[in-house]
Amino acid sequence: MAASGNAENNSELRIFGGLDDLATDLAEYIAQLSEDSVKERGFFTIALTGGSLIYLIRKLSEAPYNKTVDWAKWYVFWADERAVAKNHVASNYKLTKDGFLSKVSILNSHIYSINDNLTVEEAAREYEFAIRQLVRMRTIDVSEHNDCPKFDLILLELGSDGHIASLFPHHKTLERKEDWVTYITDSPESPPERITFSIPVINSASNVAIVAVGTDKAMAVQFAVDLNTSFDAFKLPARLVNPNEGKLVWFMDKPAASFLDSADES
Numbered sequence: 001m002a003a004s005g006n007a008e009n010n011s012e013l014r015i016f017g018g019l020d021d022l023a024t025d026l027a028e029y030i031a032q033l034s035e036d037s038v039k040e041r042g043f044f045t046i047a048l049t050g051g052s053l054i055y056l057i058r059k060l061s062e063a064p065y066n067k068t069v070d071w072a073k074w075y076v077f078w079a080d081e082r083a084v085a086k087n088h089v090a091s092n093y094k095l096t097k098d099g100f101l102s103k104v105s106i107l108n109s110h111i112y113s114i115n116d117n118l119t120v121e122e123a124a125r126e127y128e129f130a131i132r133q134l135v136r137m138r139t140i141d142v143s144e145h146n147d148c149p150k151f152d153l154i155l156l157e158l159g160s161d162g163h164i165a166s167l168f169p170h171h172k173t174l175e176r177k178e179d180w181v182t183y184i185t186d187s188p189e190s191p192p193e194r195i196t197f198s199i200p201v202i203n204s205a206s207n208v209a210i211v212a213v214g215t216d217k218a219m220a221v222q223f224a225v226d227l228n229t230s231f232d233a234f235k236l237p238a239r240l241v242n243p244n245e246g247k248l249v250w251f252m253d254k255p256a257a258s259f260l261d262s263a264d265e266s
């Protein structure tokens with residue numbers, strides 16, 4: 001693995017020769033954050049997304065983590081969801097349940113999936129309300145910077161157009177400052193209706209990790225990571241990820257990192 005950091009914005013790039021090494025390191029990173037959060041606050045609040053990410057966190061359900069992680073302290077959320085039934089192949093909940101949740105002992109009452117029986121607007125409001133209750137009880141920490149929830153970890157996957165969660169280039173959701181959870185009805189990727197965390201919520205997390213794998217992500221990675229290049233961030237939502245008080249770690253394979261100078265060092 002090649003690693004490099006940027007002290008100015010508290011970010012780190014981890015570049016791996018293969019997906020198995022990436023998955024091993026990602027599992028260790030999540031397990032360590034879980035241990036630290038449980039020690040510090042008694043809970044671990046994690047927001048997941050869809051894509052190949054769920055396959056890449058599979059090692060958490062294997063030894064030693066299946067035994068060593070304090071699963072009873074986990075609270076699981078989704079940073080985005082597609083407006084489809086929970087048993088639909090495009091559902092991020094289904095993907096996560098089949099690939100991860102069904103293999104570890106997280107309490108059902110700690111799994112906060114997004115309601116698939118409402119309009120996206122209603123589902124977003126309901127989800128935000130549930131998160132507000134958990135912030136009030138301090139199960140989810142609160143940001144000292146604003147009143148936003150401070151998740152212990154938000155785990156995102158980069159889209160080849162630079163989208164993260166369901167925040168797409170040039171979309172008006174990128175400007176939402178007040179909403180914690182918002183919705184779209186015109187996603188450029190199917191399905192068109194989706195629910196998503198807003199940028200302020202993502203940037204209020206204690207830790208944000210972005211996974212990028214494959215050559216089709218290389219261009220988006222370059223513009224998201226190289227903050228010295230002038231570039232309109234609204235064209236590339238991942239560039240807007242800059243945790244206020246937290247840390248950002250990128251996990252990528254060599255093809256995704258191939259346009260970065262640091263990729264040559266590994």
Ligand SMILES: O=C1O[C@H](COP(=O)(O)O)[C@@H](O)[C@H](O)[C@H]1O
Pocket residue numbers: 049050051052053080081082092156157158159160164165166189
């Ligand atoms: O639509 C989505 O895409 C991203 C990942 O992008 P992909 O092009 O690699 O599939 C995913 O993280 C997000 O949760 C999802 O809804």
